[in-house]
Amino acid sequence: MESITGRLLTRCFGRPSGPLGRIGGRLMARGNAAAERHAVALAAPAEQDVVLVIGPGPGVGLGAAAQRSAHVVGVDPSDVMLAMARRRCAPLIRRGRLRLSPGTAARTGQPDASVDVVISVNNLQLWPDVPAALAELHRVLRPGGRLLLSTHHKWLPAGLPALAALVGAAGFDSVRTWTWDPPTRMAPTAAQLSAVRAGRPPRGATE
Ligand SMILES: C[S@@+](CC[C@H](N)C(=O)[O-])C[C@H]1O[C@@H](n2cnc3c(N)ncnc32)[C@H](O)[C@@H]1O
Numbered sequence: 244m245e246s247i248t249g250r251l252l253t254r255c256f257g258r259p260s261g262p263l264g265r266i267g268g269r270l271m272a273r274g275n276a277a278a279e280r281h282a283v284a285l286a287a288p289a290e291q292d293v294v295l296v297i298g299p300g301p302g303v304g305l306g307a308a309a310q311r312s313a314h315v316v317g318v319d320p321s322d323v324m325l326a327m328a329r330r331r332c333a334p335l336i337r338r339g340r341l342r343l344s345p346g347t348a349a350r351t352g353q354p355d356a357s358v359d360v361v362i363s364v365n366n367l368q369l370w371p372d373v374p375a376a377l378a379e380l381h382r383v384l385r386p387g388g389r390l391l392l393s394t395h396h397k398w399l400p401a402g403l404p405a406l407a408a409l410v411g412a413a414g415f416d417s418v419r420t421w422t423w424d425p426p427t428r429m430a431p432t433a434a435q436l437s438a439v440r441a442g443r444p445p446r447g448a449t450e
Contacts, residue, residue, distance in 0.1 A: 257369055259300070264323035272301040272331070275365055277425045278393060278433055279304030282364045285437065286391040288312035292359035295383060297348045298366030302328030305343075308362065309335045316353065318346030348376035353383040362391045367406075368398035377413035386442030390415060396422055396434040403434050416441045 245253070254260050255267030283304055288294045292312045299305050299317040305328055308315045315335070319325055325343050335341040346352045348363065348370045361380045370376040380390060390410070399406060403420040410418050415438035423433045 259321045259323045261323070264321065265327070268301040268324060268327045271365075272303055272327075274427060274430060275300070276303045277427045277430065279364050280307045281423065281425070281433075282362050282391055282393045282435075283307040283311065285393075285435070286360050286362050286389055288360045293357065294360045294362060295351060295353060295358040295380075297351070297361065297363035297380070298369070299328055299343075300324045300365070302331040304362065304364055305332050305341055306335065308360075309340050312360070313340075315341045316351075316358070317341065317343045318351050318353075319343070320345060320347050349379050351379055351383055355382055356385045356388075358383050359385055359388045360391070361388070364393045365395065367392055367394050373406075373409055374413065377410055377415075381413050381415065381440055384440040386440055388440045390436075390438045390440070392436040393423075393433050396432045399434050403436065406434070406436060410436060410438050414441055415439060 251263065254263040256271065259267045288308060288311050290311065290313060294308045294312045294315045296304055296308055296315060296317045298319050301324060305315055305317050317328060325345065328343055329336065332341050344352060349372060361384055407418045407420050417439040418436065420436045423435055425433060
């Protein structure tokens with residue numbers, strides 16, 4: 244059974260809900276902003292790319308992704324986070340550059356081979372079935388599309404090599420892992436992974 248502390252942390256950060264979720268969202272928008280922006284810079288979407296952001300929380304990374312791509316989709320299971328992200332990114336939504344919808348890593352609701360880049364920051368430790376989620380992200384990525392995962396290193400009990408093995412088993416190529424120390428004071432070391440969906444990019448696509 245989950246402890247009281249565990250339940251509070253889930254309401255604040257894991258699956259934010261109610262007033263605690265709104266407090267958690269404000270803390271994450273500040274404390275995780277550098278990691279969100281860094282992940283977008285690493286994934287480096289091109290201006291014609293469609294980017295799928297998994298678990299964007301309060302939405303800092305959505306804005307960063309929209310600055311460098313054609314269209315961004317964000318999926319998150321928390322109504323409170325979707326509402327915060329909608330408020331933060333209202334101009335992008337109005338201009339049709341961003342769409343937000345309820346969803347999870349394992350159920351994004353996106354069509355097959357419809358996105359060029361998938362970014363997930365600080366939520367893969369919450370995926371109840373990591374292989375199922377990776378299979379879903381592989382399904383929605385176009386051949387040659389890129390996956391960028393980042394989370395606190397301490398939240399990967401089996402470490403980056405185990406995560407890399409799961410990503411490879413899901414059919415991704417060019418799997419790379421490393422750690423990164425955010426510039427934010429007291430922010431923990433991040434474990435990061437990049438990979439490419441196997442297969443050739445569609446004809447006429449630029450790499
Ligand atoms: C710790 S917060 C991180 C939010 C933001 N990416 C950041 O770094 O500030 C985790 C986010 O993942 C979402 N989440 C929880 N379970 C998820 C799942 N299975 N798939 C995708 N997102 C999930 C939560 O609702 C929440 O918005």
